[in-house]
Amino acid sequence: MSGIVGPVQLDQMLANRRWVRRLRPFPHVCARDVFRSHVYRELHEEFRRIEREQPEVFHRNMEGYDATGTSISRFRDGPLGLFVSREWHDLIAGVAGVRATGDVNAALHHHEPDSQSGWPHNDLNPGWFAGSAPGPDEIRLEHTGGVAVQDGAHAPGAPARESIRAVSLLFYLANPDWQPGDGGETGLFADVATAHRGATTAVPPINNSLVFFECTPRTWHAFISNRGKPRNSVVMWLHRRKNEVLERWGDESIEYWN
Amino acid sequence: MCLLTGAGGTLGSAFCQAYGGEYDIVAVCRHRAPAVASQYEWFVDPLAPEAEVPENANRLFVVYADLEHDGEVERVVEIALARYDRVDLLVNAAGYSLWHSQGLVDGDVLLDSLARHFHMNVEVPLRFATRLAQRFWLHRDLGNRAANRNIVNVSSMAASRVYPGGQGAYAASKAALNQLTRHLAAEFGVFGIRANALAPNSFPSIVSTESVVKAIARLDGDTVSGRVLALDAG
Numbered sequence: 190m191s192g193i194v195g196p197v198q199l200d201q202m203l204a205n206r207r208w209v210r211r212l213r214p215f216p217h218v219c220a221r222d223v224f225r226s227h228v229y230r231e232l233h234e235e236f237r238r239i240e241r242e243q244p245e246v247f248h249r250n251m252e253g254y255d256a257t258g259t260s261i262s263r264f265r266d267g268p269l270g271l272f273v274s275r276e277w278h279d280l281i282a283g284v285a286g287v288r289a290t291g292d293v294n295a296a297l298h299h300h301e302p303d304s305q306s307g308w309p310h311n312d313l314n315p316g317w318f319a320g321s322a323p324g325p326d327e328i329r330l331e332h333t334g335g336v337a338v339q340d341g342a343h344a345p346g347a348p349a350r351e352s353i354r355a356v357s358l359l360f361y362l363a364n365p366d367w368q369p370g371d372g373g374e375t376g377l378f379a380d381v382a383t384a385h386r387g388a389t390t391a392v393p394p395i396n397n398s399l400v401f402f403e404c405t406p407r408t409w410h411a412f413i414s415n416r417g418k419p420r421n422s423v424v425m426w427l428h429r430r431k432n433e434v435l436e437r438w439g440d441e442s443i444e445y446w447n
Numbered sequence: 448m449c450l451l452t453g454a455g456g457t458l459g460s461a462f463c464q465a466y467g468g469e470y471d472i473v474a475v476c477r478h479r480a481p482a483v484a485s486q487y488e489w490f491v492d493p494l495a496p497e498a499e500v501p502e503n504a505n506r507l508f509v510v511y512a513d514l515e516h517d518g519e520v521e522r523v524v525e526i527a528l529a530r531y532d533r534v535d536l537l538v539n540a541a542g543y544s545l546w547h548s549q550g551l552v553d554g555d556v557l558l559d560s561l562a563r564h565f566h567m568n569v570e571v572p573l574r575f576a577t578r579l580a581q582r583f584w585l586h587r588d589l590g591n592r593a594a595n596r597n598i599v600n601v602s603s604m605a606a607s608r609v610y611p612g613g614q615g616a617y618a619a620s621k622a623a624l625n626q627l628t629r630h631l632a633a634e635f636g637v638f639g640i641r642a643n644a645l646a647p648n649s650f651p652s653i654v655s656t657e658s659v660v661k662a663i664a665r666l667d668g669d670t671v672s673g674r675v676l677a678l679d680a681g
Contacts (some may be wrong), residue, residue: 199494203493203494205502206492206494207491207492207502208484208491208492208493209488209489209490209659210488210489210490210491211487211488213487215489218491220493280493280494283493284491284493284496
């Protein structure tokens with residue numbers, strides 16, 4: 190199994206150089222066949238290995254979200270470390286057009302078959318990270334330095350810094366072949382008022398594909414119930430300085446954790 | 448410049464991919480848009496997000512419209528003319544089909560579908576042709592002939608053959624479209640607009656979608672009018 194032992198050579202890893210930027214129902218980017226097959230295979234097998242050998246690391250602790258999850262930080266020395274590399278961070282931030290801080294929250298999510306649909310939310314949430322802002326070549330992961338990512342709780346004397354989610358990304362992997370009608374898509378909604386009629390756009394969980402978007406007060410999205418098949422994904426967030434959010438949308442736009 | 452209905456379907460999407468570089472296309476879609484660059488979506492190179500991407504050079508102009516609703520055809524025509532000041536080729540590729548394997552007398556399924564078949568497969572194509580004539584083509588006979596302006600109605604082999612599978616309502620509507628096309632050719636020829644129908648067998652199962660797309664382009668470049676061009680395997 191190869192891990193991240195040096196600079197990540199994304200130009201050697203990407204299979205598809207034509208990602209699709211879409212404006213509706215809100216700006217987002219989609220791509221299929223993201224990584225070359227050998228790269229994807231390693232990611233797929235690593236997810237399967239974790240499921241098989243360390244099922245206890247998946248916890249159900251996300252309120253209103255019918256899934257189990259585990260942080261990628263504990264697996265960063267393996268293939269999944271790609272997602273918490275500075276190179277990947279900068280590539281995603283560059284395509285999204287966001288000035289990101291280097292703070293990353295990344296997890297593996299698993300939805301059992303027939304998981305309940307989520308509710309539309311915008312992901313404009315805070316994330317707390319340890320220490321001063323990362324340097325240009327650094328990544329700061331959640332729950333390091335004794336800082337709780339959601340509420341910033343930390344040991345006395347341990348500096349904690351609040352950032353706001355800037356980009357949400359889902360990469361689908363280790364799923365059974367997806368067919369229309371299977372569900373498990375990521376629903377994107379034009380508004381909340383008509384969300385009960387269904388998603389405006391539904392991004393299917395096809396292996397080796399991704400969707401991401403800049404988090405704004407109107408980036409309504411939700412998990413759509415999966416019928417009969419599990420759904421697995423990498424879910425990650427890049428972050429931006431809180432001041433930027435305050436200037437653009439105001440403090441009331443931030444969805445503070447309860 | 449091409450006004451294409453049914454652009455999100457198999458045929459429409461293939462036409463946009465094949466001829467996006469040759470036509471300015473107004474792509475009329477109900478829900479799904481073709482996988483071609485448009486004003487709503489385009490390609491980006493993740494390793495050079497600011498760089499020009501060749502596939503973005505010829506963007507479709509997508510108009511979302513539910514053509515079953517009153518006023519939508521007129522809205523689309525207004526938008527197309529406002530965007531490009533002309534329509535050289537109208538491709539009526541949007542359609543409706545409901546097959547009921549138990550046939551015409553099995554309950555009311557096909558009976559109830561008849562109005563929808565005729566609305567989508569006959570009235571909507573006629574309405575597009577008529578509105579374009581009234582709002583642009585009617586007083587431009589010389590310009591129409593110079594630009595070889597024309598209509599291609601996408602019909603079906605089912606219009607002239609009896610296939611199993613409960614296609615009666617669908618087939619009748621496509622037969623009506625064929626005859627309507629002949630009338631369009633007769634009436635619109637006066638002001639220089641040709642009209643033809645293309646009647647392929649099932650695509651992509653029996654004839655390739657590519658061959659249907661090419662046949663549309665061939666009819667556009669031709670001089671014939673009033674024809675119903677069958678397209679079958681072999």
